[in-house]
Amino acid sequence: MAIRITLDMFSGLPNPQVVVDGDQANEILRRLRPDSELGLSERLPAPVSVLGYRGVIIEQLDRKVRDLPSTFRVANGHLIGEGLRHSPRDEGVEDFLCSPTGPFRPLQLPEAAWIDIRKQILSYAKLRQEWPRRPPRESRRRRCECAPLYEPAWWNNDLNRLWHNNCYNYSTNYRTDTFAQPGRASGVTHNVTCPTTTPAAVADGLINTPGPKNRCPREGHLVALVVYPTTAVFRDYHWYRKGRNGYWTHKPGGTPATNVDNGGNLISDPRTANRGPYTIFCTFMVVMHGHIKLR
Amino acid sequence: MATSSSGEPTRVEKWRGGASVYSGRPDPEWDVDQVLVKRLLEMWEQLEQWHGPPPQPPGLGYRGVVLWSSERKRFSAYEGAVKLTAGNSVLVRRDTGRDFERLILQSAPPNTLPPFVAGAL
Numbered sequence: 001m002a003i004r005i006t007l008d009m010f011s012g013l014p015n016p017q018v019v020v021d022g023d024q025a026n027e028i029l030r031r032l033r034p035d036s037e038l039g040l041s042e043r044l045p046a047p048v049s050v051l052g053y054r055g056v057i058i059e060q061l062d063r064k065v066r067d068l069p070s071t072f073r074v075a076n077g078h079l080i081g082e083g084l085r086h087s088p089r090d091e092g093v094e095d096f097l098c099s100p101t102g103p104f105r106p107l108q109l110p111e112a113a114w115i116d117i118r119k120q121i122l123s124y125a126k127l128r129q130e131w132p133r134r135p136p137r138e139s140r141r142r143r144c145e146c147a148p149l150y151e152p153a154w155w156n157n158d159l160n161r162l163w164h165n166n167c168y169n170y171s172t173n174y175r176t177d178t179f180a181q182p183g184r185a186s187g188v189t190h191n192v193t194c195p196t197t198t199p200a201a202v203a204d205g206l207i208n209t210p211g212p213k214n215r216c217p218r219e220g221h222l223v224a225l226v227v228y229p230t231t232a233v234f235r236d237y238h239w240y241r242k243g244r245n246g247y248w249t250h251k252p253g254g255t256p257a258t259n260v261d262n263g264g265n266l267i268s269d270p271r272t273a274n275r276g277p278y279t280i281f282c283t284f285m286v287v288m289h290g291h292i293k294l295r
Numbered sequence: 296m297a298t299s300s301s302g303e304p305t306r307v308e309k310w311r312g313g314a315s316v317y318s319g320r321p322d323p324e325w326d327v328d329q330v331l332v333k334r335l336l337e338m339w340e341q342l343e344q345w346h347g348p349p350p351q352p353p354g355l356g357y358r359g360v361v362l363w364s365s366e367r368k369r370f371s372a373y374e375g376a377v378k379l380t381a382g383n384s385v386l387v388r389r390d391t392g393r394d395f396e397r398l399i400l401q402s403a404p405p406n407t408l409p410p411f412v413a414g415a416l
Contacts, residue, residue, distance in 0.1 A: 009347070110344075112346070113344075113346050116346050116347060120347070166318060166319055167318045167319055168319055179321055181319070181320070182319075192319070192320070228409070230409060230410055230411075231410075233406060234408075234409035234410060236316075236317045236318055236319050236320050236409070237318070237319040237320075238318040238319055238355060239318075250318075250354065251318075252354045252355050252358070253315065253317050253318045253319075253321075253322060254315070254322070255315060255352075255354070255358060258354050260354070261354065262353040262354055262355055262356065276353060276355035276356035276411075277355065277356050277411045278318070278355050
């Protein structure tokens, strides 16, 4: 009898994980066996796509015990998994699993780590209480049927694509792996101002459309140009694109594509979004798919 | 940072620094001298492990500094967390006073960094 126990808490780093077998595994499973069924008010959703502690995952690696599925989670004092809506037989088992004397002891995590884990467990308990019973829905926005979908994984999960395609690539949905610059494909230069960068993009095939008032075009999709206004040597520009669900997204340089602004909010209008130092809004433009060339 | 083995030429690991600041134009990069690199590597060895998710920079504006080598090691530092990526290995450590980050920023040649970086540290 062997079980893998994972402290599910990290985002970038691998989670702490141990495998225990024999008597130790038997004892832990005994303590985890389902006891009383949770009341209706206790059957809270178990948010798993949150940052910080999310529970302890138990995987039964060989012979499975009766009453417990192959993989399940204990979080906030509740068992969560297929067929499980119960408290564990031992109410203190989660505390034991997350303690320095528990199964993670061989990892020799420092005391500060355990203190941090305790804080996160308390935060998770609070989060679980406050988690909405239904997933939050974006407010209904008019769909832009011709606009690209928001697919951050495609832009972000390949390092070459991530690092070598900038806001201009992303907003036009045109990958070049050259960190494309407005006008470069057409031999037109600009000095990173609205009056010069706009025609440089027009030379690449974008259509300057200053007056659409954030509405979806009938064909193609809408992008927006903003500028960081400072001395020439440091000026920079940034682009957003309006997606199929009506919200705007962007990709700052070689960093990941995102659907939130600098304040962490969804972007309904780049003119009013939190743009950090890019305070000048230049114009909207339309990208007709297949009609542009970037380099 | 010379490496050598018998019969092979000596290789010097070259390091470059950079700041993640721009969106449209490429980010600034510069050479970092070996004395500073040595100091930074020694500093890295003293840093404690970071626990939990590191701070996430905003989309636009200053997003931290990077230091990378010709041997494919890459440090990135932002708001008290330093991440080292080497091959498939990723380590994150705590840079409590942001000293690691500050040293890399200060190594940038004059007139390399945009004004908004000044308020970042």
